[in-house]
Amino acid sequence: MASDENTSGNRVREMAAMRIALIGLNHRTAPVELRERVAFSAEQARQAAQELREQGILEEAVVLSTCNRSELYGVPCEAVENAAGAMECYFAAFHKLSPEEINRSLYRHSDEDAVRHLFRVAAGLDSMLLGETEIIGQVRQAYMAAFESGATGPVLNRLFQNALEVGKRVRTETELGTRPMSAAFAAVKLAEQIFSHLRGHQALILGAGAMGEQLVEHLRDRGIAHIYVANRSRDRAEELARRFEGRACPWEELVQALVLPDIVITSVGGTDAVLTRKMTERAMEARGGRAMFVIDLGVPRNVEAAVADLYNVFLYTIDDLTEIVEENKRAREKEIPRAEALIAAQLEKFRDWQTKVQGAAVFAELRRKLEHEREALLDEYLGEMKHLSQEDRLRVRRLTSELLDRIVAQPASHLRKERQQRRRLQEIEAVRELFELDEKEE
């Protein structure tokens, strides 16, 4: 029973303190060689979060590791004075490095700065490619892994849920999420602007380069129905068709092959145009004028420029796509203030929750402390008052208990109503100091 009480008392103190610590490195602070050495696999991330808790460094822990960053988020244990230092030592030791090797590349944030950092990461503002969308999935995965292994608690649960929320808002409410930042993705977005969903549509790939493959990946992610592959070499076509899970078409029957697909991607070497106006015109007739989106990734170009004049043919070359991406980059940069404003609002929301929980925890602790004093006083003085009946003694106990409730309830309610968050936090700290709530019980 006494042990239960102590545990609950400790929990209340932890919640009241609610410190958040972060250490990590990313593409801005560390070269790729170092980033590779300190990356955590999913299993390692789970293990690290577990060990940080078992070693008494952190109460709650989440490890976020992507190709551009490795970060440890945690709620330090109360007993640990220099939590960031302990986290750094663990971080270096885990990757079999000396602290000096990583020291200069590490950034350390605590409390509000740590919260803001995570929000910016989830929003894609801290990414190498501004506003990239992959990071939000990686933050979610890191959090879910820690949550499932029981490494998170009320503070990090709330923190990561808030981060995911703001990440989503930034992507839906600003241009950071809508404008494609790679030529391949820009091509897919254009295809969707013509055909809406790609599920019922088919694509034909002529030749294949790195960008062509990237484009096929995007098309597959968007649920393209079928992929056809044509290549001058039959064997190469078969091989690519296997890789893309598509079907190979004979190069000699290119005009017939153009009848079905709505998206045609060309990425063929050589100086001669692969797709001529005449061929495309014949194919368009056979298609009954159905729209065709042609993406020419070849340099020099694979598609005759006159193809763009054909009715219902949308022709984009690699230069067109690059231009769109450049314009999008500029537009995304303009969106940073809007994204920062959303982050500031979310930060305010998180701070509000923090102060509510901290306030509740401080007053619960204060109530517990006063209750302890009350019991001691009553035991001392009621023993001397022999003339009081059993009923009177009970009444005195009830009366003093109610008095305590009233004393504590009023300032608690005042703090709840206070709108200025910073002032509330200061007031909570003042209450803590005034009543010496940080003193450990013996």
Place this chain on the structure above:
Amino acid sequence: MNQLLDYSALAFYAASLGFYVWHLYGNERLIGRVATTCLSGGVVLHYLALMARARAVGSVPYQDLYGSMSLFGWLLAATYLGIERFHRQRAVGPFVLPFVLLFVAAEAFFSPRIPLPHPAAQGPLFALHVTSNILASAAFALSFVLSVLYLVQNRHLRDHRVGTVIFRFPALEVLELMSRSSVTVGVCALGFGMALGSVWAHRLMGRYVTGDPKEIFSVLTLLIYLGYLGVAQKTSWRGARSSVLCVANFLVVIFNYTVVNFYLSKYHRFF
């Protein structure tokens, strides 16, 4: 009371337009929902206003220009709401709502507040004839807006001028589908309205066809829109060409609604 309802409907439509524009730029789902809710509220209030007006004159408001315009605005808003729900696309709202506002505002601000005489033509059959024909015009107006949007977006995509707004628009394929849905509603409503008109003419004059120029132009309108539906779906006219056809067809509707009504028709004036 009627005026209050008119102004309230107008306020809801104006708010809805504001939220649709905000949604087009901000792409916030909640704002889109608020826009649709405001539009629905406007449609309900506008319906109540029209009912009050109809009760006062004892018939659907067709015998004065403003009443007819208000009914047109309401049917345009209602048709758009239906098409928006069906295709789950809100990006077209900012381009349709200004027309709704224009028609409703004309009625709310300029309509003389004098009691109108009870019209000679009354009854449910006649009310359906009028409503159905105005519904057809509203649906054709909507398809006109959608076709213009298609042509603008098509031009931007072909010229490689793609900005934020283009990525916010529905895809070309969706705009084409929405336009076809709208024309289908218009063709059905016009066919139904014309059939009811024939029955009405038979009841009054003992013959189904009166030879009124309005009848001739209505048949022509029906045929050109049927032609649009025929070519827009399967032939090489699909896409920009059929959208141009749809825009051209709407010019016939406007001609039918104005010149034919005011100067040629003997039996029709404001619908």
